[in-house]
Amino acid sequence: MQTPTPTQTQTPTPGPAASGGGESPPRGPAVGPAQAVAPAQAAAPGAPDTGRRVAVIRGESTAEIPVHLLFRDDTGPGPVVHAADPRAPRPAAARPPQQAGPRSVVAAPARPATPVDPRIAERPGPAVPGGVAVAAGIIALAGCGAVTWWAGVLPRALTALLRLPAHPYHGIRLEQWGLLALGATVAVLAFGGLDRGHVGYAWVLSLFGDYRGSVRRTGLVWMSPLLLRRRVDLRLxxxxxxxxxxxxxxxxxxxxxxxxxxxxxxxxxxxxxxxxxxxxxxxxxxxxxxxxxxxxxxxxxxxxxxxxxxxxxxxxxxxxxxxxxxxxxxxxxxxxxxxxxxxAPEVAAAMRRQRVAAIDAQHRDSVLTSVVDAVDDTVHRLTSRGLVELDAYERKALVKDLTVAFYTGRGAGEGV
Structure with missing residues (x-):
């Protein structure tokens, strides 16, 4: 008798009971330790699961597939894979179509935002309190008056009225003309840029088409008179x-x-x-x-x-x-x-008739429902209390008479 080596296997032969009415599990030779771990052999049909995967086809190569790939929702084009590639993910099972519920008023799909120049955004504009501008204008006028008095241009009557010493007039020198021009310019800019700000309004300032800022101040405000002003209503x-x-x-x-x-x-x-x-x-x-x-x-x-x-x-x-x-x-x-x-006027009359017909049908349906309920309750009470004994024919006749009576009474009472 030849003893099987660890690298050989023997196929068990069915016994006599295999062809009869009952079956018994075939007995084979003991499996060696090398056979238990050989990946190229198939596991026995009745062998317990040991948690180790056994290859069925010789030379088979497999790879693990991430679970999240089987449930991806995107339908865009994916990477091109060949059918013979063992790493190709299997297609996910088709999902059953979801039943659409009742429609409601919903917003349309989001559209691209309206393009706007990013440089156009509100920022504070150049403005100062009006009191500062008034003070600057008064100081400029006072400086111009002092220059004219020093040059002797002021009349003697005005000099006497102001109780100032009189200076002889010897002409206006160049530096005095410069001081007068500077003072007059400051006074014009100071008083020309004054404006009143109201609650709920603002100014948008621009210079030669360039946005310079917005002013939301209230009360007396000074803004450069060289800037173009646009009044904007901020109220609700x-x-x-x-x-x-x-x-x-x-x-x-x-x-x-x-x-x-x-x-x-x-x-x-x-x-x-x-x-x-x-x-x-x-x-x-x-x-x-x-x-x-x-x-x-x-x-x-x-x-x-x-x-x-x-x-x-x-x-x-x-x-x-x-x-x-x-x-x-x-x-x-x-x-x-x-x-x-x-x-719209062209369809108002037709839709009004359709609405009246729908209301009338709904009213008749509610009346009929209440009549049927009343008839059912009446017949049930009469028979359950033993007041009347009805066969099938008499029951149908009673139901018919009660239905006609109740419906006629409801119709006469409600004007149907």
């Missing part, structure tokens, strides 16, 4: 639009009136980044309103679904859109609420 304002045309999700023509509450936050952008910020806001309101109202129908006559009658949801979506559009031009928008959404 509201704008009520005229009836504007739009369509709903079903293509029905609508007339909408919107109330917008806004104010200017960045004076530089509101003045320099757009030609007319008020006109820009009006046009953006019309565009955003058309985008929001086209997502839902104005009315759902025969179904329970979101409609444009939910003024709060429509206002939130409209406000969110307008904030994104108004921010690049320095406008801070607080609220945009539709005050009236109605059908």
């Amino acid at each position: 304002r509201h704008w009520r639009s005229e009836p504007m045309g739009a369509v709903d999700a079903r293509g029905t023509a609508l007339q909408v009136v919107v109330l917008v509450v806004w104010r200017i936050r960045d004076t530089a952008r509101a003045t320099l980044a757009v030609a007319d910020h008020e006109r820009y806001l009006r046009e953006q309101v019309e565009a955003a309103m058309a985008r929001v109202l086209s997502q839902l129908p104005a009315d759902a006559f025969h179904e329970d679904a979101p409609t444009l009658r939910n003024a709060e949801a429509v206002g939130e979506a409209l406000t969110r859109m307008l904030k994104e559009e108004a921010e690049p031009v320095g406008i801070e928008l607080y609220a945009a609420q539709p005050t009236r959404i109605e059908y």
Whole structure:
């Protein structure tokens, strides 16, 4: 008898019970220690799992695949891999389509922001309190008067009135002309740049087309008279639009009136980044309103679904859109609420008839439901208390009579 070596294996032969009705596990020779760790041999069908992977195909090479690659959501083009590459990730299992819930008013996908010159941003402009400018102007005038008195240009009557000693006039020298010119220039600039600042207003200053800053001071303010000033209203304002045309999700023509509450936050952008910020806001309101109202129908006559009658949801979506559009031009928008959404005159009559028909059908359905409930309760009470004994035919007749009586009574009482 030949003893098997550690590098050989013997195939067990089935015994007599293998061909009969019952089966018994075949017995084979003992497996050596070298066979237990050989990666090229297949594990026995009934062998316990030892946690070690055993290759089935000779020469097989595998690689681990990161778990997160099996659940990636991106659908963009990935790296090109060959089918024979053992490192190629397996395609993820197809996900079941999610059931869409009831539609609601939502904002459209985000769009690229409106391009604005980054150099246009509000910053403090050159301005000083008006008292300083007044003092400087008075000092300049006093200096000019002193120069003229010293040169003997002042009349004797004025000199006597001011109780000043008189100086003989020998002409105005060149340095005196320079002092007079300097004083006059300072006085003109000091008094010419004075202005009054009011609460809720600001100035946008520019010089030769270049933005120099914004001034939000109140009271007496001095600004250089060489700068171009543009007055900007910073108060909280509201704008009520005229009836504007739009369509709903079903293509029905609508007339909408919107109330917008806004104010200017960045004076530089509101003045320099757009030609007319008020006109820009009006046009953006019309565009955003058309985008929001086209997502839902104005009315759902025969179904329970979101409609444009939910003024709060429509206002939130409209406000969110307008904030994104108004921010690049320095406008801070607080609220945009539709005050009236109605059908256009050409379809108003037809939609009114459809609405009345839907209300009438809903009313009849509620009346019929209440009648059926009342009939069921009456028949159940009569039979459960033993007041009447009814077979199938009599029960049907009673139900029919009670239904006609209750429905006729409800219709006469409610005017149906």
